[in-house]
Amino acid sequence: MLSDRVGRPFLKMRYVVDDECNYNCLFCHFEGQQRRQGSTLTAEDYEFASYVFSKLGVYDFKLTGGEPLLRRDIDKIVEAIARVAAVSITTNGLLLRRWVDRLYKAGLRKINVSIHTADPEKYSKVVGAPTWAFKEVLRGLQESRNRGLAIKLNAVVLRGINTDDKSVKELVKLAASLDASLQFIELMPSGSGLKVFGDYYEPIETIAEIVTRLGGRPLSLRKELHNRPLYKLGGVTIELIKNYNNPTFCSGCTTMRLTSDGKLKTCIYAEPAVDLAPYIKNRDVEGMVYAVKTALASREPRFHIYASK
Numbered sequence: 001m002l003s004d005r006v007g008r009p010f011l012k013m014r015y016v017v018d019d020e021c022n023y024n025c026l027f028c029h030f031e032g033q034q035r036r037q038g039s040t041l042t043a044e045d046y047e048f049a050s051y052v053f054s055k056l057g058v059y060d061f062k063l064t065g066g067e068p069l070l071r072r073d074i075d076k077i078v079e080a081i082a083r084v085a086a087v088s089i090t091t092n093g094l095l096l097r098r099w100v101d102r103l104y105k106a107g108l109r110k111i112n113v114s115i116h117t118a119d120p121e122k123y124s125k126v127v128g129a130p131t132w133a134f135k136e137v138l139r140g141l142q143e144s145r146n147r148g149l150a151i152k153l154n155a156v157v158l159r160g161i162n163t164d165d166k167s168v169k170e171l172v173k174l175a176a177s178l179d180a181s182l183q184f185i186e187l188m189p190s191g192s193g194l195k196v197f198g199d200y201y202e203p204i205e206t207i208a209e210i211v212t213r214l215g216g217r218p219l220s221l222r223k224e225l226h227n228r229p230l231y232k233l234g235g236v237t238i239e240l241i242k243n244y245n246n247p248t249f250c251s252g253c254t255t256m257r258l259t260s261d262g263k264l265k266t267c268i269y270a271e272p273a274v275d276l277a278p279y280i281k282n283r284d285v286e287g288m289v290y291a292v293k294t295a296l297a298s299r300e301p302r303f304h305i306y307a308s309k
């Protein structure tokens with residue numbers, strides 16, 4: 001296992017596998033990269049990269065985007081990574097129904113589906129899609145449940161959209177009906193999130209208060225990932241994410257990320273530390289290991305910056 005210079009182990013990778021999306025969420029941070037930056041890595045490339053990362057101690061891979069289910073070879077990517085480690089997908093769910101079966105067969109066992117609200121009208125407003133989209137996502141979720149996938153619903157916290165008792169209660173109810181867990185994500189001032197920050201930002205503490213008021217109880221912290229607080233309410237596990245300006249979160253950061261064109265980022269807010277694409281394309285194990293170790297050594301202790309503010 002590798003660690004950075006402030007002792008954070010490197011255990012997880014986020015792959016941005018697509019630089020396009022079929023939605024236009026009003027807050028999208030696009031995982032800290034550009035739309036149409038290029039999606040240049042094949043399923044075989046991801047298999048090679050994951051093999052090398054897993055030899056370095058990475059045991060968990062997340063596929064994100066853009067919208068990962070827009071990739072026609074997403075099942076091949078899942079299959080390739082599942083050969084070496086655990087893999088999960090974060091998706092808006094619109095194309096889920098048509099993919100569930102193939103993804104399950106490819107080895108997928110866990111998905112995060114971003115839904116934000118249980119109200120179809122609000123949903124349309126937030127994601128910039130027609131109202132039928134909400135129903136389609138629900139169908140995809142139901143299929144996923146029937147297939148036996150572990151589901152986590154993601155809700156970005158948006159003032160006036162999901163920050164009242166009723167909205168939280170409805171999301172918990174929806175999660176319970178799917179045997180899913182639920183996570184609330186504080187809005188990050190990044191990408192479009194920066195533009196709408198003034199209009200929609202609400203601290204995650206508001207959700208913690210609502211959950212507590214509704215009878216929720218703190219469970220524990222996810223020590224292996226950002227020390228995220230977990231609660232239990234109505235049989236549903238609720239995760240609270242405050243992923244900006246939060247020293248506790250960053251001090252538990254065990255993740256690096258690969259852009260859709262193969263550049264390694266040590267932090268969502270950092271510029272790429274190194275371009276891994278040439279090493280990956282040439283199947284150069286030694287070169288890639290050296291490049292990853294060098295990037296890890298340069299990893300900024302961002303939480304120190306926050307802590308010293």
Ligand SMILES: Nc1nc2c(ncn2[C@@H]2O[C@H](COP(=O)(O)OP(=O)(O)OP(=O)(O)O)[C@@H](O)[C@H]2O)c(=O)[nH]1
Pocket residue numbers: 031062064088090112152154183185225241243244253255268
């Ligand atoms: N700042 C920051 N945000 C992150 C990091 N990892 C995930 N996030 C954000 O957390 C939110 C939830 O991410 P997901 O893709 O659902 O995955 P996850 O909850 O991190 O991972 P799992 O627990 O494995 O499902 C998104 O807004 C991500 O961009 C990170 O290392 N730093």
Ligand SMILES: C[S@@+](CC[C@H](N)C(=O)[O-])C[C@H]1O[C@@H](n2cnc3c(N)ncnc32)[C@H](O)[C@@H]1O
Pocket residue numbers: 021027028029030031064065066067068090091092112113114154156185186187188189190192193194
């Ligand atoms: C960038 S999306 C990519 C995957 C997929 N398209 C989706 O929406 O689930 C990954 C996660 O980041 C969340 N997200 C996007 N912009 C955000 C922001 N400004 N602040 C916090 N979370 C954000 C999304 O809601 C989603 O849960």
Ligand code: SF4
Pocket residue numbers: 021022023024025028029030065066067092127
């Ligand atoms: S949050 Fe996901 S679904 Fe929404 S625009 Fe961004 S990438 Fe697309």
Ligand code: SF4
Pocket residue numbers: 226243249250251253254255266267268269302303
């Ligand atoms: S250091 Fe902090 S902001 Fe950067 S990726 Fe890790 S948790 Fe996110």
